[in-house]
Amino acid sequence: MNGNQIIPTYTLNLEGEPCPYPVVYSLDVLEKLASGEILEIIADCPQSFQAVPEEAKRMGYVLLCEPVQEGPIIRFYILKP
Amino acid sequence: MLSSITSLYHKLFDKFWNPVLVTVIAGVLSALYFGVTQTYWAVTGEFTRLAGHIMSWFGFDPHQLSYMKIIKFQGSPLDRVDGWVVSGMLLGALMSALLGGNFKLRFPHQKRRIVQGLVGGMIAGFGARLAMGCNLASFFTGIPQFSFHAWLFMLGMATGSYVGVKAALHPLLRGKPRLEKASPGARNMQSSRSRVQPIIGLLVFCISIGLIVWEISGGHSKLGLAGLFGVAFGLLIQRGQICFTSAFRDLWVTGRGTMAKALALGIIAATLCTAVIIYLGVPQKIAWAGPGALIGGLLFGFGIVIAGGCETGWMYRAMEGQIQFVIVGIGNIIGAGILAWGWDHWGLFASLVKPYPKINLVSELGWSGAILSTVGLMLLWYAFASYWEKHVRYKANQKGQAVLMQANVEMKEIS
Numbered sequence: 281m282n283g284n285q286i287i288p289t290y291t292l293n294l295e296g297e298p299c300p301y302p303v304v305y306s307l308d309v310l311e312k313l314a315s316g317e318i319l320e321i322i323a324d325c326p327q328s329f330q331a332v333p334e335e336a337k338r339m340g341y342v343l344l345c346e347p348v349q350e351g352p353i354i355r356f357y358i359l360k361p
Numbered sequence: 362m363l364s365s366i367t368s369l370y371h372k373l374f375d376k377f378w379n380p381v382l383v384t385v386i387a388g389v390l391s392a393l394y395f396g397v398t399q400t401y402w403a404v405t406g407e408f409t410r411l412a413g414h415i416m417s418w419f420g421f422d423p424h425q426l427s428y429m430k431i432i433k434f435q436g437s438p439l440d441r442v443d444g445w446v447v448s449g450m451l452l453g454a455l456m457s458a459l460l461g462g463n464f465k466l467r468f469p470h471q472k473r474r475i476v477q478g479l480v481g482g483m484i485a486g487f488g489a490r491l492a493m494g495c496n497l498a499s500f501f502t503g504i505p506q507f508s509f510h511a512w513l514f515m516l517g518m519a520t521g522s523y524v525g526v527k528a529a530l531h532p533l534l535r536g537k538p539r540l541e542k543a544s545p546g547a548r549n550m551q552s553s554r555s556r557v558q559p560i561i562g563l564l565v566f567c568i569s570i571g572l573i574v575w576e577i578s579g580g581h582s583k584l585g586l587a588g589l590f591g592v593a594f595g596l597l598i599q600r601g602q603i604c605f606t607s608a609f610r611d612l613w614v615t616g617r618g619t620m621a622k623a624l625a626l627g628i629i630a631a632t633l634c635t636a637v638i639i640y641l642g643v644p645q646k647i648a649w650a651g652p653g654a655l656i657g658g659l660l661f662g663f664g665i666v667i668a669g670g671c672e673t674g675w676m677y678r679a680m681e682g683q684i685q686f687v688i689v690g691i692g693n694i695i696g697a698g699i700l701a702w703g704w705d706h707w708g709l710f711a712s713l714v715k716p717y718p719k720i721n722l723v724s725e726l727g728w729s730g731a732i733l734s735t736v737g738l739m740l741l742w743y744a745f746a747s748y749w750e751k752h753v754r755y756k757a758n759q760k761g762q763a764v765l766m767q768a769n770v771e772m773k774e775i776s
Contacts, residue, residue: 286550288543296469297538298669298678298685299607300614304530305538307615320543324467326377326681327602335615338754349552352465352681357548 286344286357288320289313295324295353302328303335306358310341313360318344321356329354373600374461374559380620383601384627387594391502392634394590398442398583399643401506402594403498404450404672405489405697406432407443408690412698427710428490428701442587445576447676449591452569454677456592457599459562462554466682471536474669477529478685481668482675482692483699485661490700491709492517492657493648495672496605496665499658504628504738505635507731508647509720510654512738517658522609524659525666530614534667599677606665606674616753618746625743632735639723651717653709668692 292309294302302323310319321332333343336358344357391402413423413434423429438444458464469475489495492514494503500518503511528534569592577585597603608624611617639645648654665671668689670678675693678686704710722731 285547287545287547291541291543293539293541296467296474296685297471298469298474298683299604300526300529300610300666301535301538303615304535309538309540318543320548324465325683326463327604327607329377330602330619331607331611331615331617334619335617345550346552348548348550349554351553351555351558352463352467355548 286318288357289317291320291322293322294328295322297323298325299327299331303331306332307335307339310336310339310358310360315360317360319358319360321358322353323356324353326352332356333358370460370559374457377461377602378597378600380601380603380623381626383597383603384623385630387597387601387603388501388505388627388629388631389634390590390593390597391497391631392505392638394446394587395502395635396638396641396643397586397590400442401498401502401646402446402590403443403494403502404447404676405486405495405498405693407438407441407447408486408672408694409490409697409701410434410441410443411438412694412701415694416698423701426701426705428704439584442583445584445587446591446594449569449573449588449593450595450598450673450676451591451680452565453592453595453597454599454680455595456562456565456569457596458677458681459558459565461562461600462558463599464555464558464680464682467684469685470539473534473536474685475688477534478668478688479692481664481666482689483664483696485664485668485671485689486693486696486698487700488521488657488660488662488664488696489672489693490657490697491713492654492661495661497673498646499648499654501605501624501628502631502635503646503648504735505632506646507636507639507722507735508645508650509722509725510648510650513650513654514658514661517655517660518662519609521659521662521664522606522666523613523662525663526610526613528663529666595677595680598673599680602677604670604674606669606671609662610666612746612749612753616750616757618750621746622743625739625746629736629739632732632739636728636732640728645721645723647719647721649714649717650720651714653714653717656713664696 302325306321337343342359342361344359348355395401409432413429416423492499499511499514573585573588608620612621670686670689675686675689679690
């Protein structure tokens with residue numbers, strides 16, 4: 281999917297949240313989404329840059345594009361299939 | 362020339378580094394550091410000395426405390442090897458965060474995180490000093506010293522972090538994330554980075570090198586070299602996001618074993634290199650192997666999970682501008698100071714530490730026995746992490762949930 285066409289359903293803003301909360305929150309929210317919904321995750325805890333996509337992919341969710349990094353902030357777009 | 366420098370810069374600072382590579386390099390460097398300074402890479406001893414300075418501002422003479430004698434409390438941080446390594450680490454982490462454009466002042470949205478940071482930091486600082494070191498001196502650099510107390514500390518830390526995860530996911534602490542309906546429209550998908558931060562990072566680099574050169578040319582080569590190693594350690598832990606806390610915590614939360622496996626390999630590298638240095642004649646550092654190390658590990662493991670980061674973790678995160686971790690650091694210093702006080706006044710030394718032997722695995726098992734058992738322990742831990750990764754995920758799958766320890770966040774916005 282072309283990244284520019286992504287229109288997320290929900291935004292989970294995790295700015296300022298330290299580990300382990302970004303991963304736990306993200307997986308919890310993804311679990312409750314309906315199929316086909318897209319979650320936008322905004323995080324700034326560098327540890328979550330690796331852990332969030334890794335754990336989301338493992339659970340069968342789809343990372344729609346490369347994470348978008350704006351300096352210290354990162355955005356992920358994850359689809360619940 | 363210029364283009365090759367910029368391409369090297371992008372290669373090094375656009376992404377975080379592979380944790381296995383970083384821990385192995387850190388392991389080798391920590392052994393070299395031991396060879397050069399004859400003391401191991403450690404930070405909490407220096408935090409305790411900082412607590413000593415604070416006590417003297419309030420009119421209490423810290424020299425009366427026997428703990429301060431054990432850790433050779435004298436002079437100022439700039440007269441001490443540990444002081445230079447801690448300052449170097451802070452500078453190195455700051456430089457690295459700036460060069461990578463990762464600096465940002467971050468305040469926790471949930472006020473409870475501040476309390477968590479302070480209390481968790483205090484518990485961790487207290488526990489670390491009860492065991493004579495945090496997950497550096499009693500773990501990452503303690504296990505390679507062949508001191509059995511580090512094994513007890515590791516066992517305590519693994520157990521303590523498990524309890525810590527349970528507490529961190531308790532409704533009182535976990536709080537609620539901010540989930541909102543997404544604002545409409547497509548998103549800008551261009552990654553961007555700060556142009557100013559790398560320049561300030563370069564400035565921090567020049568200042569650090571200047572200080573080190575000045576100290577070495579002033580005849581204090583050991584202190585200068587400690588500073589240089591500190592800068593390298595700071596760079597490594599920030600670039601690799603080396604969070605010792607996550608080595609255990611992630612296993613208990615989602616079953617992620619990435620950091621646990623990386624650390625096991627890093628400690629093996631450190632063990633082999635440290636063995637050579639000890640064999641060449643640098644004396645080992647052996648601490649009391651008793652309940653002090655075990656209970657200290659338990660408290661430490663619990664504290665670091667509540668706080669969100671251990672001693673090395675808060676150092677680089679504070680330098681990335683995460684305010685919560687500045688508070689964790691303050692907590693650490695307070696906790697270490699309380700332990701130094703309680704060592705005499707509450708009889709902690711007499712009851713939990715002194716009656717127990719200092720067990721040196723080299724004199725107990727011989728060189729081959731010491732090396733084989735230490736490397737064996739790390740391989741066992743590596744195998745455990747791999748097994749646990751699969752086990753947790755299998756169990757969670759069977760229950761039809763993402764992770765074994767669920768936070769069960771309520772989401773009114775969705776339902």
